[in-house]
Amino acid sequence: MDTTKIIQPTEKKAWYRNMPDPMVLIFMILVATYLLTFVVPAGVFERVTVDGKISVVPGSFNYLTDVPSVHFFDIFVAIPKGLISAAPYLFIVFIAGGLFHILQRTGALENAIGVAVNKAGVKNRNLIITISTFIYGFFGVAVGFENNIALVPVAVLISAAVGYSSLVGTVMAVGGIGIGFALSPINPYTVGVAQGIAELPTFSGAWLRAVMVITSLALLSYYICTRVTKMEYSESGSNQALSKDLSEYQLGKKDKLTLGVFLAGLGVMLYGVFANNWYINEIAGLFLLMAIIIGAVNGLTANGIVKQMMEGASGVTAGALVIGVAASIQIILDQAQIIDTIVNALSSLIQDMPIAISAIVASVVQGIINLFVPSGSGQAMVTMPILIPVADLIGMSRQLMITAFQVGDGLTNLIVPTSGGTLAMLALGRVSYEQWLKAILPFMVFVYALCWVALFIGHLVGY
Template identity: 75%
Template sequence: MKPQDPALPRRAKWYRTVPDPMVLIFLILVATYVLTFFIPAGEFERVARDGRTAVVPGSFHYLSDIAAIPPFDIFVAVPKGLIAASQYLFIVFIAGGLFHILQRSGALENAIGVAVHKVGVERRNLIITVGTFIYGFFGVAVGFENNIALVPIAVLIASAIGCSSLVGTTMAVGGIGVGFALSPINPYTVGVAQGIAELPTFSGAWLRTLMVVASLGLLSLYICKWVVKMDFTEPDDSKAMSQSLDAYRLSRRDALTLLVFIGGLAAMLVGVFTAGWYINEIAGMFLLLAILIGAINGLSANGIVKQMMEGAASVTPGALVIGVAASIQVILQQAQIIDTIVHALSGLIQDIPPVFSAIMASVVQGVINLFVPSGSGQALVTMPILIPVADLVDMSRQLMITAFQVGDGLTNLIVPTSGGTLAMLALGRVSYEKWLKAILPFMVLVYGLSWVGLIIGHLTGY
């Protein structure tokens, strides 16, 4: 073999070459389209109960009058996906504008610089651990998508302690994701699933509490020992700390800016818990905060609009990835194969030893989460089927719900159909490809830890 000229750039190994995230997700879209020719259409019967649509167990049947999807619909699915994911796109654009104004004001950077200087940058691991648990608490108590706008704060904290934006994004997205996935008080998954299983709301919280605390501890250790050492190239326009830590001071204007920002977040939480606020209302609050913070810092109306546009432009690539990923769901719904997949996967849990049934259930739920990315939607589709399965295989209903949580929640961190995750990555300025490289080893570890928890639950009669 002729040796390569040392003057020429080395070609990367084929297995080390990862496509652009947009290309990667489009390839998944094409693969999903191909699956529609091999998976027959089918559906469960559904009934309305207490204002919710529930699946009727044992009602699955195949559909014979579903026409094949034309190849051109692959491309039509992309704009349809953009429309379907519009609420995620808008909150990314608006949050990007808000944090651009907040960044330009200097208030947030000054506050983080002062705080980190007082704690000491040499206590980096302590700052990462505390930050991870704080973001985990938000995931436990507030939810997943509701915390989208908090990601840039973690990126600034990471910059203050000399780490990359990947560290900050992992701290925020990982903490929120793990907290949401294993939350003992998650109304979207635990609340809905326990209602279907006829169990007291949020009962059996002790095992989930132990699992979430242990998993957040594992995530903190993983970031400190692995992610901080990863080779990560910052975006060209990344927002790092602009001066040394001992030079930061908080002015009265900074204090007022932060007071308005924190007050807006508090009002958002009140709206989430008392008025059912979700993505659109939260985006509206961020828009109001952008206007108020801009005015406090002396921006004219034109100046506020200009900075909002600059902030939105900086997150456009990540926002568009969300829309392309949503097109996968469009094809699945058009082909009507989601119920067929759920029906086939649910059958895998039967006829295996009870101690492994919960582990298999978590794997099945993780696969289903790719096709049904909504936690409450997945509970409504799968729990009426899997709760009777749990009774048949001598698994407690409580353990089946925890297995559902593990599979549904943790895979939110990696599936391309999770709009909330892609929105957070867009604000953290981390590509989907770089994110997968960083988080996949942790997924192996946290799944192993969660499976140990499920086995303990089975052995203790949970």
């Protein structure tokens, strides 16, 4: 008898398909950041305050000699500090989780989506995904990034209605919002701040950014329909799928009243964002008020509302905690005072290159800096006073440098673990950071290539 064993060849998986647990991955980055403090010397730029905004003084970088050392134990101390610093993100995830748990229990949102998809026809699900992706992209363009956190569960329900997993809905929402925000022609947080520093008309040069955002959203829609819908994914929550057949859905009076409260709340949010500069805390407070009103409309007692809120919050706890742990990376960088050193070194890379290539490299540099300075407006304040004079020195237009900055800063928000807004959205979509990277990384290769071609053409046409 032949006892020779037949060894089956093991399937070689792409590197991004073997990611560790998100907590493990972020802790590894935290340890690597700690080790970086022994290699990168501390340094600072001088800063000035103009019209209430703090900007870096170009050419003012100096190394520091008297900086407190970062100890091994500080790695672990940084985690609770990160949780504290990221508290607004954690709380909006908990509150939004509670709000949508109540909405799901009322059935109003599910009924509305079921009726809408039934009328559109589930056979047109690729069209539904494409339209939804562009709608989320519009919100990213016009409203912002973190301001749209609460809309992610709606996409998950739309995805379920057309027979797909919550991963498809999350990529549709987070990807659409992220691309819209990253390449927005009218982004006040990045383009507005950067053009103010560069003394350019606000939102000038919008045509190239408009071409990039429309093309990228079309690419994302195609990628979702052809790739993400076929990915294996295990649902992480029993409430992600629709509860009945599409033909059984209808909207009652209480459903319409509940949806009216929800849509009115979103309208108030948009007004607050544009008219009163609302941000995370104000939006979280509004979500809490919406949850109370929706609960009361549906006959819940005070105790019932609290119970439903707690159940919803508990379902997103793991995702919320990832946000806080990721924030600990920034704590170590600030303590070691090496952010300015990294910015200074990276900025010097583009000075001796052909202009078109410099624009592409500048976007890569900004993407790396975004890992250390995750705020778009904050990054503009730190890097633009340095890179605008560099652009003038090498003959690159200021407009092209700003667009390169926007591409580098915005797109990396979709993949870096220090982007609190992205992690908050993933928590509400019940998709882990690990699963998100597996789904989105192949797309990022294509969208970066598209934007780099746009930057190259932009230089050729005198943008």
